[in-house]
Amino acid sequence: MKLYIAEKPSLGRAIAEALPKPHKKQDGFIEAGDGSIVSWCVGHLLEQAEPEDYDPKYKKWLYDDLPIVPENWQFKAKAKTKKQLGVLTKLIKRAKIIVHAGDPDREGQLLVDEVLQHVGLSSSQKQNVQRLLVSDLNVDAVKRALTVIKSNQSFVPLSVSALARARADWLYGMNLTRAYTLTGQKAGYQGVLSVGRVQTPVLGLVVKRDNEIKAFVSKPFYEVFAHLHTEELQPLVAKWQPSEACLPYMDEEKRVLVKALAQNVATRVKGQPAEVVKLTKKPKKQSAPLPYNLSALQIDANKRYGMSAKQVLDVCQALYEKHKLITYPRSDNRYLPEAHFHESRQVLSAITNNNGCDKGKVENADLSIKSKCWNDKKVAAHHAIIPTSKKLKSAQLGQYEQQIYKLISIMYVAQFYPAYTYNETVAEISIAGGMFIAKAKQITNEGFKVLFGKERHNEGADSTFLPPLVEGQQLLCHDAQIQEKHTQPPQYYTDASLLAAMTGISRYVKDPEIKKILKETDGLGTEATRAGIIELLFKRGFLLREGKLIKSSDVGKTMINMLPEALTLPDRTALWESHLAKIANKECSYQNFMEPLITQIGEVISTAHLTENINFKGLAKPNNKRRFKKRRKNTAKT
Incomplete structure (x- = not known):
């Protein structure tokens, strides 16, 4: 039996649509006419075990127990999706050929691989695992993807890179959050002071900007x-x-x-x-500007419609999964495969049908123009976000969905217009x-x-x-x-300008080598995580909204002022990304990345133990009582 494992149900249904009929829908999977079975994860079915899962003594937060470094790393099933993990476990044990159909990125690779590792494969199964890369959920696009299935063995280094990143973030976030929360408690502060490799430098950007504005004197x-x-x-x-x-x-x-x-x-x-x-x-x-990646789309949507990064991502997911009107949205790439150029007439026809752009402007598009966006050499796991050839039969989109679809559509149409001269x-x-x-x-x-x-x-x-x-x-x-x-002071951050700062973080780095690395990588965070990181800082009470403006809270400012400067700068992300890229390219080992990191975390914990910060005295923790316990369990997030 051939088993396809998709990252989420919407992708699973799209793959099934491309397989022979009749289909038989079962609980947690679909059986195709040729005997193939399509099942799915629901995002991550497994999560990193908590410190107390390794040893009950870690339920109490103590300096003396830090750093916590698992000898044998453990995953555990997420409570909400335990049933689906059980379905997959039974199917995997029956399968002769397994097709990994996670999303086409580092996280998508790990998401399915960790399930296969958790269930355990026979040696013959391991040799036969295949990799399917789908970025467009329409049936014709999925059928084309099914013709170019690859061996999953080719993606093992990418999976190891993703695993190294996940474990490093766990070690960094879990240990330093406990260390600095205990430091805050010494000064009388009762909230959790979460520290993360990405979230803390993002907070540092906002605090620094707020301080510059406060100190500014106009001349x-x-x-x-x-x-x-x-x-x-x-x-x-x-x-x-x-x-x-x-x-x-x-x-x-x-x-x-x-x-x-x-x-x-x-x-x-x-x-x-x-x-x-x-x-x-x-x-x-x-x-013409290149078609959108997610960050560029989030920036434009915030400027135009005042939408937050999280809102844009949610709308994009609906356009991708529910309506099938756009390609994979969590993309960091702004180029397109050259083969897609031959589908432009159908895509433009769909744009007209779906009110993505004025009919007259679409008709004026010159299909003999081939912009620089069509470039196989610059397309990696993802390509730019563009409309699909799917045509709606009636008006099915909400206001935000239509607005985002129009932005994506117009940027695509622009590829067939001459230059502005x-x-x-x-x-x-x-x-x-x-x-x-x-x-x-x-x-x-x-x-x-x-x-x-x-x-x-x-x-x-x-x-x-x-x-x-x-x-x-x-x-x-x-x-x-x-x-x-x-002279004018710097402007407070908005969603658009903060996202722009995260993607162009190299501008804020002095070291030329680190600046170069950050220019060549995604910046601070990834397309898939930036919106969540910003929202996380709001939930934890470190950031505040005043209309469209983003400002740091008193707790956020005090925390950044307390931390060693190195923790508040983006340099660490650059160094990590450099090592992770080398792991993915087989130029660096997992151990060579993790061992120095553990040493560095121990040194920072020692610094935290000696830190005194009376400025936390009297500060009230954020009013998020319902989330407080949950936050303790999520401190490993970036």
Whole structure:
């Protein structure tokens, strides 16, 4: 018997649809006409055992018991899905061929592998385990995937990498949460102070931003604009470019802080002749943005509709599993397999049918255009999130579902539109020894931007004009104007900007080697976990919402101030990801990753034991009494 094990029921049903009929639905599985059986997990059926599962003494949190490092790691069945684990156990023991159909990512690989390991396979079964990768739940796409099944042996290193990550997060989160919760208790704080490899640096980002805003003092700065005209009295305005001699009077952003200097320049140039000393005209081109990955979609949806990262992920799951209108949503990739290009006509037809984009704009799509998104070399386990060829028979989508579907659809349609092009003219003008610059932009083709409206235009994207100029041309500066502006504080985080910070975390790292690693990896967290990490920080009372703004609570601030700085920075994630990638590529062993980590955790626990923080005294724990006990059991989360 051939057994397909899907990651979740929706994928299981999609696989069954692609197998011969008739189908017989059973409790927890589907039997196909050819005798194959399709069953499924319901997410993770197993979870890491708790410290008290290894030894009852760990129910009480004590410094002396730390670090807790299991000699023989244990999984245990989740209570809510124990029945389905039982169904799979019986089916696995009967199966001659097992097809692993977890989601196409590191976590999806481990999710099914851990069930196979838990149940135990015979040697012949181990040799025959196959791997099915499905990213589109429509029947034709699943049938195509079934023709390219691979050996699961090829994915063992990926599974080991995922297992190393899960165990490392357990050791890190479980031990350091206990250590710093005990430190908080010494100061009279009664809440749980959870520490995680990802959640703590994310909280650190918010606390640092809040502190910068609190400490910010606005300063005035000054810009000088020369009002000129040609001999034919055609007007133009040019902005002063301070020279190196002005550096003592400027800030690090090269803004002039001394008003007298700006006044002196304005007085000196007013009424003086001017000369165009350099004129450059360049054609500029901007190609359509790549189709979405999850983070880019969450960022745009927050900006456009105010949706949280978690809301966007939930809507995407419904569009993927329930409606089958989009491909796998937890993707970190923005490229598409070249073979998908041949399905574009059907996808565009579905977009029109499902009101994903105006019919006229879809009809104007040029299928002879093949954007840079079609690139097999840049597609790994996932590809970009795009619409499928599924057509709805009637209006079945809710408001948020329709909004997200439209965002995904328009981004796909954009791949068949020409580039946005314009000519940029820059005139460098000398006035009384000072240098001024005037710029203009003439749009030559709106290209893909007609799909997005004004919100996708960069500032100043509309055409601006200069009179005809040539190098050496004489002008007259008939007036000069000083504009006083004020430096602005950083803005509080929103869901969009916090997600952008997590994906572009390398910007916040100084070490060039670590910066490089973070640029090459997913950043802080993964596409699948970022929304959950942000929500977790809210649930634990470390973050607060004020409208669209995200701020740190008093407990969150105090905790970050108490922790060693190394725990609050993203550097550790970069180092972990580097090692985990090497494990997946067979360049590093599991032991070489785990052993130094255990030593480091012991050193941090020693530091925690010696830490005193009176600032926790008097702070009330977050009002989440119903979740408090549950939180104690989930401290291993990232």
